[in-house]
Amino acid sequence: MTDASTSAATPALxxxxxxxxxxxTLNRPDKLNAIGAPVLDALEAELDRLRDDDRVRALVIAGAGRAFSAGADLDEIDRCTGPYDFRAFVHRMTDVYDQVQEFPxxxxxxxxxxxxxxGLELxxxxxxxxxxxxxxxxxxxxKLGVLPGAAGTQRLPRLIPPGIAKQMILTGEPLGAERAHAVGLVNAxxxxxxxxxxxxxxxxxLAAGAPRALAAGKQLVDRGPGMDLAAGIAYERETVSVLFSTQDREEGLKAFxxxxxxxxxGR
Structure with missing residues (x-):
């Protein structure tokens, strides 16, 4: 067990x-795992540490206590004195969340x-x-007079039907897990x-898969929608051609x- 935090006594993660x-595991149960600088700093440091750790082939992100996360730390937001401070706050969140998405x-x-x-945006x-x-x-x-600022308005409609994403964003009303599963927001x-x-x-x-193929698969699915179909197919073709030369491809066929x-x- 390792801890990543700004305080050895009370690790944020x-x-x-x-x-x-x-x-x-987000570890601020007394604040419903509100996400601010301590969590973001710890999460970024741990992603950097695990990136090249061969013992790790997949991640789970969870929350301690009675919830995954109530969202951004309102105490930190209250300390923002204007839009530039708030922009810096959400910029930091989106930077770290991008690192989660781009983690190989x-x-x-x-x-x-x-x-x-x-919390949902994470x-x-x-x-x-x-x-x-x-x-x-x-x-x-x-309901607070603002909008999601850590890519919620962008990732939600790329994951679920735009009409349902608009409903969630414009009403502020949550979905229950069953409904979230039905529309594809939740996988299981x-x-x-x-x-x-x-x-x-x-x-x-996931961890049982070939590491290089896993990383390549993530990139294809994440980047493909930003290309036209022909470019996406060409990108896929080049990717699988590279994977064909790996030892893992040979091992997969041999095992089959x-x-x-x-x-x-991973070789």
């Missing part, structure tokens, strides 16, 4: 590695209780989401007391013929 999966190893958000505002930066059946997911900023549902275990299990399936699980090494 904890990190545990087990079975090739790193679980990063796949990630799963384990959502229990609720994920609101900046989960949107993950590749996949598992939610407890009683969880609620939303961007309530409209789990009992409320078993969300982390279910997210670990899904991350374990021998009817055994492959032992991928």
């Amino acid at each position: 904890t990190s545990e590695i087990r079975d090739r999966v790193a679980v990063l 190893k796949p990630s799963v958000a384990a959502i229990h209780g609720f994920a609101f505002g900046g 989960s949107l930066a993950c590749d996949l989401r598992v939610a407890g059946r009683g969880a609620r997911l939303g961007v309530p900023e409209m 549902l789990a009992p409320d007391d078993n969300v982390l275990a279910a997210a670990r299990e899904l991350a374990g399936l 013929k021998e009817r055994r699980p492959p032992r991928f090494t």
